[in-house]
Amino acid sequence: MSQPLRLGIAGLGTVGTGVVKIIRQKAALLAERSGRRIEISAVSARTREKDRGVSLTGYAWEDDPVTLATRDDVDVFVELMGGSDGPAKAAVEAALKAGKDVVTANKAMLAHHGQSLAVMAEASGAVLRFEAAVAGGIPVIKALTEGLAGNEIERVMGVMNGTCNYILTRMEDGGLSYDEAFAEADGLGYLEADPTLDVGGIDAGHKLSLLAAIAFGTQVDFGSVELEGIGSVSIEDIRQAADMGFKIKLLGVARMTGRGLEQSMAPCLVPASSPLGQLQGGTNMVVIEGDQVGQIVMRGAGAGEGPTASAVMGDVMDIARGLRVSTFGRPAGALARAVPAKVSTPAPYYLRMALVDKPGALAKVAAALGEAGVSIHRMRQYDHVDESAPVLIVTHRTTRTALDQALAAMQGTGVVLDSPVALRIEEV
């Protein structure tokens, strides 16, 4: 058997503790599978004195993660602290510069600094892996980077924030309002300290930007992800969508088009009978479409100690086995700067609006759509509420540009009350 692989682990929260447990409890199994003993040389965390339910005996302690990352007895630096900048980034950079391999679960750091870290890794010959950063326990980075490496990827989609999917599922199943479902999720401890990371789509957007980089060979470009949170999704929309055979999901979609890279993380309608439509609660799902393989769907837990630690260990085991793949599946220098494109691949759209309850109002709306070249697939006017007439429209495929033009023209007619809701129907 070869030399042991020696880890330095920074961050001993749920995931870090989970990793330590696996390494302690499955030592023989891991050694048999990888051909090397997996050992922990040193650990680091904010607080040393704390009962984490696992013994840290035999591991050196470092207060400073940078010092940990560059220790002579550390082959792989495992970064589980989190935070896009600050100590996590400093320690990862120090490790890479010192030629240490790095395994991280830090989506925010990679979404913001993925390219520079990939360049740094390449310069020193280090490997930087991040399976745990996307969709928890689902080995999707591996599938996309390695298993499907013979494909040109056409589209990547994902429901990758379990908290949002939980909230949307509870609104649908439990008939809760957004605020009620949000409060329930909060009570269960599902929300990040800054909840906009979840419900604003930022966390899921980070993940999408990483998948897009691998899929399309572009530098990570989180800044260009069109982000729309779930705060504007109403129980009314969920009901109406369900009535027409759809579910509303916070769906990430990335595709390369002739105009550039489209990346969006927004509430979308998907067919209720599709795998994405059937996804309930906190589970994650990633859909990859390749020119050879067709559609691959992967489903599993997107968070939690076990699943995330499983992903971290997958990366550690790969390194132990000698796998050395470029960070985003190609040399950092070969990653093109993404040309961001506004989402404009034609799609059907779901529209909901309230009209003034006067003759001719609906005709004006229909005219505004027609003039912008948006044709109507289904339209439904339903029970009046006070003085307003709620209207639902499903369009045929149209571009977002044409739709926005129609929406602007509608607003000009004076018959539309409030802002219409417009959600893309993603064809899956």
Add this chain to the structure above:
Amino acid sequence: MSQPLRLGIAGLGTVGTGVVKIIRQKAALLAERSGRRIEISAVSARTREKDRGVSLTGYAWEDDPVTLATRDDVDVFVELMGGSDGPAKAAVEAALKAGKDVVTANKAMLAHHGQSLAVMAEASGAVLRFEAAVAGGIPVIKALTEGLAGNEIERVMGVMNGTCNYILTRMEDGGLSYDEAFAEADGLGYLEADPTLDVGGIDAGHKLSLLAAIAFGTQVDFGSVELEGIGSVSIEDIRQAADMGFKIKLLGVARMTGRGLEQSMAPCLVPASSPLGQLQGGTNMVVIEGDQVGQIVMRGAGAGEGPTASAVMGDVMDIARGLRVSTFGRPAGALARAVPAKVSTPAPYYLRMALVDKPGALAKVAAALGEAGVSIHRMRQYDHVDESAPVLIVTHRTTRTALDQALAAMQGTGVVLDSPVALRIEEV
């Protein structure tokens, strides 16, 4: 860039041709991703003169795959001929003995000779990969061997024969009898030359035995897979199952128990609302359950040129990138001889039988179950047909042994007409 990786491809059917096309059409992409040019040195097939829709110019031709496999200008032997023995096995053995890496889609060969081939590969330091042998384009071998390498695997399940799932789906959706659905699948060219490979569960059983070897670290033991085809599934059972919220699938299940390794490939009931229950038509699905990751579900095309070629190329790209994992995820010598166990993990069962239409018949059946310790969860007697009274029973969890004892006792009472149908309900 490193030296090119030179392939010798034996077998130029749909999959082989698909691989050649990918290598010709995506040369730059593959080189960028793997860091090496992927080249074809030589090819071999039964017939040289045949329009395969792709140029073979520039590749040496070998009539004998063994000669091809051992050519000096071949680094990786790609075996796409099929057949568990004969030329495929001879050529793969020759390649491995010569220290050439091998990529194959040949599930039958691996199911029968996986252990000896793994030993052979290890002896010469060669790598033997077979992603395309299981579930077509779904990168499930990679997920199980690498991505989930930090888990103890608890259960592996799969719907892995698209033809069977197509037939069952058509029986359900189209109300066809088994014979009608079989004839339809045959007309569409979905069946193997020997259809028992499909409908007898043999092909899917081969795949299950390979997954089990990786999951549980045991030598491939196809001979111990309990095989039951779909020929005995009636439209009546499909309807009754649906009525109770279940679907019938040809489901492979492997789990390690205290008694040994259980492997079964048999028609089972699964909840209609589960991912397995929702699987329609020819699509494949594999479910992996690990102690850390929980349940991972993977879904995609299980056959066809593009998906299978995608899987072959995933293996080729791994080799180009320098990944060298043991055939079944551990050294061949570390794979334990499987201790096969009859499927006896307690499960609920679905029973359908016809009773003589006489007072006391049902009581005798109930008594037979009770005496064997099998308790009844639901029982339903439905419309009489001629002189017989059809009865449906769903049991609580019981072992197959207790159930068989009850079934034997029932037969002894003389009230049961024909053989009762007994299908396991797999809890997923």
